[in-house]
Amino acid sequence: MSNNESLLARRKAAVPQGVASAAPIFAARAENAELWDADGRRFLDFAVGIAVCNTGHRHPKVIGAVKDQLDQFTHTAFQVVPYETYISLAERLNEAAPIGDAKTIFFTTGAEAVENAIKVARTKTGRPGVIAFRGAFHGRTALTGALTGKIMPYRTGAGIAVPGIYHAPFPVAHHGISVDDSFAHLEALFKSDIEAKDVAAIIVEPVQGEGGFYVAPAEFMTRLRALCDEHGIMMICDEIQTGFARTGKVFATEYYDIEPDLMTVAKALAGGFPLSGLIGKRDIIDAPAPGGMGGTYGGSPIGCAAAHAVLDVIKEEDLCARADKVGARMKERLAEMKARPDTAAIGDIRGLGAMIAFEMVTEKGGNTPNPAVVSKLVAAALERGLIILSCGYWANTIRLLAPITIPDDQLEEGLDILEQALVAAAS
Ligand SMILES: Cc1ncc(COP(=O)(O)O)c(C=O)c1O
Numbered sequence: 555m556s557n558n559e560s561l562l563a564r565r566k567a568a569v570p571q572g573v574a575s576a577a578p579i580f581a582a583r584a585e586n587a588e589l590w591d592a593d594g595r596r597f598l599d600f601a602v603g604i605a606v607c608n609t610g611h612r613h614p615k616v617i618g619a620v621k622d623q624l625d626q627f628t629h630t631a632f633q634v635v636p637y638e639t640y641i642s643l644a645e646r647l648n649e650a651a652p653i654g655d656a657k658t659i660f661f662t663t664g665a666e667a668v669e670n671a672i673k674v675a676r677t678k679t680g681r682p683g684v685i686a687f688r689g690a691f692h693g694r695t696a697l698t699g700a701l702t703g704k705i706m707p708y709r710t711g712a713g714i715a716v717p718g719i720y721h722a723p724f725p726v727a728h729h730g731i732s733v734d735d736s737f738a739h740l741e742a743l744f745k746s747d748i749e750a751k752d753v754a755a756i757i758v759e760p761v762q763g764e765g766g767f768y769v770a771p772a773e774f775m776t777r778l779r780a781l782c783d784e785h786g787i788m789m790i791c792d793e794i795q796t797g798f799a800r801t802g803k804v805f806a807t808e809y810y811d812i813e814p815d816l817m818t819v820a821k822a823l824a825g826g827f828p829l830s831g832l833i834g835k836r837d838i839i840d841a842p843a844p845g846g847m848g849g850t851y852g853g854s855p856i857g858c859a860a861a862h863a864v865l866d867v868i869k870e871e872d873l874c875a876r877a878d879k880v881g882a883r884m885k886e887r888l889a890e891m892k893a894r895p896d897t898a899a900i901g902d903i904r905g906l907g908a909m910i911a912f913e914m915v916t917e918k919g920g921n922t923p924n925p926a927v928v929s930k931l932v933a934a935a936l937e938r939g940l941i942i943l944s945c946g947y948w949a950n951t952i953r954l955l956a957p958i959t960i961p962d963d964q965l966e967e968g969l970d971i972l973e974q975a976l977v978a979a980a981s
Pocket of ligand 1: 764795796
């Protein structure tokens with residue numbers, strides 16, 4: 555029995571099925587874009603812990619910063635004895651975020667950041683309602699799960715239909731949903747379900763992550779901002795999956811001509827260490843009273859040390875430009891794979907920067923989602939040494955999230971494997 559096999563058996567016996575793993579392998583070590591499993595097999599990692607290690611596994615600067623912090627102190631709780639690195643990290647994010655005069659608070663997980671964004675919006679406005687979008691993903695806690703716009707598997711059976719939360723369709727042109735359709739639905743919601751004056755916030759991902767890497771059209775974001783302004787609603791951009799150079803900018807919101815009121819960040823912020831944050835306009839994020847926000851581990855000194863290093867690396871290694879280069883090469887190769895007669899049928903290819911996805915469809919040139927081929931393709935890639943992830947409201951999308959620091963030869967190697975897997979999945 556291999557180590558992977560024995561670990562799989564132990565996992566099944568000891569860990570609930572609710573936490574599913576995309577790959578039936580177990581990590582032993584990882585370096586930048588490479589990962590070795592418990593059997594000693596090497597993989598290229600085009601998932602990096604779901605868009606977390608944008609700076610690669612174990613970036614030397616991140617590891618160095620964490621080691622230095624370990625030698626000083628590991629935990630005091632910012633709410634008990636605060637520390638400078640939390641403040642300086644807040645200052646850096648206030649400066650970087652497209653929010654204007656901002657303040658930042660730190661938490662541990664993305665879901666916690668979203669929970670607190672809603673808390674701030676409700677406290678500021680005194681209103682209960684929140685609108686999210688179909689296909690959105692905002693977390694798995696009771697509140698964030700209710701905001702998540704897909705029932706199976708995130709909400710099924712849990713009964714988390716929280717009062718005051720509504721969903722509108724996210725515009726996806728090639729699936730027949732226009733920006734006008736989304737706004738017609740929002741107006742209908744205000745007419746039939748909740749008055750606009752009772753809505754505290756509208757939360758939106760500039761590029762839907764788990765939903766399928768659908769990029770929000772510029773017109774959509776501008777109109778959403780105007781709608782929020784018209785009704786005094788807080789606009790929240792969830793940048794948890796899109797942030798920190800993944801899309802070719804530090805924040806995807808920078809692509810739009812808007813300023814959100816609040817912005818949630820996590821994942822790549824600390825390059826593999828648990829840290830999340832909520833950035834907000836000063837007069838809004840200050841709404842909760844002292845003690846109303848926080849958490850024992852929120853803004854851990856280890857996470858803050860790692861995040862400082864991540865921000866340094868993004869600048870020093872010009873990762874925004876590199877993301878554009880990596881993504882452009884992916885799109886070029888995917889277009890070639892799509893054109894081959896012997897690959898499984900690829901539909902839309904899309905994304906921003908190095909946040910790239912493609913849809914699997916039932917026939918070449920068609921647009922009908924083919925979710926059945928997705929697990930076959932993911933398994934075929936893994937068999938050949940490449941870790942990829944599926945996603946999508948229609949469950950037919952493959953997302954490519956290679957570290958932005960991936961060397962060119964490993965990017966080509968990974969794409970070669972993907973091409974072979976697409977051929978294998980066709981039969
Ligand atoms: C856009 C977005 N929001 C929120 C979350 C939840 O973050 P976490 O899993 O750290 O709670 C995720 C996680 O995938 C995400 O992609």
